[in-house]
Amino acid sequence: MALERTFSIIKPDATKRNLTGAITAKFEEAGLRVVASKRIHLTKAQAGVFYAVHKERPFYDELCEFMSSEPIVVQVLEGENAIAKNREVMGATNPAEAADGTIRKEFALSIGENSVHGSDAPETAKEEIAYFFSGLELVG
Ligand code: DAT
Ligand code: MG
Numbered sequence: 001m002a003l004e005r006t007f008s009i010i011k012p013d014a015t016k017r018n019l020t021g022a023i024t025a026k027f028e029e030a031g032l033r034v035v036a037s038k039r040i041h042l043t044k045a046q047a048g049v050f051y052a053v054h055k056e057r058p059f060y061d062e063l064c065e066f067m068s069s070e071p072i073v074v075q076v077l078e079g080e081n082a083i084a085k086n087r088e089v090m091g092a093t094n095p096a097e098a099a100d101g102t103i104r105k106e107f108a109l110s111i112g113e114n115s116v117h118g119s120d121a122p123e124t125a126k127e128e129i130a131y132f133f134s135g136l137e138l139v140g
Contacts, residue, residue, distance in 0.1 A: 004081060005125060006076070007124075009072050012072060014115040050128070051064060076133060088102075093114060095108035
């Protein structure tokens with residue numbers, strides 16, 4: 001299979017606890033290469049656009065509040081089967097259900113403050129990368 005790219009966020013609960021390096025190490029250990037990375041602080045409106053797919057869900061406001069509460073680190077990860085591999089390394093959305101050794105099992109605080117985001121499909125990966133990065137910032 002050809003190299004694939006996926007979009008990742010190290011969320012506010014993790015940047016606040018200085019876990020950027022530990023989480024990035026998990027990606028690299030899994031064979032994913034960081035081809036773009038930057039630390040940013042979203043406005044609530046920007047977080048709302050990013051998570052628009054969830055706007056009818058009861059947790060949407062809380063989610064946007066949380067995602068704009070502290071800086072985040074946005075990254076593009078590249079590797080064989082990168083989308084699925086990243087989801088595997090992340091673990092289940094709810095840390096109580098996440099497998100041993102996954103990022104969410106080790107670091108997440110709750111289902112809401114769950115340390116990482118990862119794209120769920122090729123189309124969303126493409127859209128999410130384009131929301132945060134220009135082509136010139138992707139260095140494979
Ligand atoms: P994932 O981040 O695993 O792709 P998702 O796309 O279903 O999960 O939800 C996006 C984020 O919304 C998730 O990482 C945390 C938050 N969230 C999801 N379900 C929630 C719930 N039941 N209560 C609070 N926050 C929730
Ligand atoms: Mg999702």
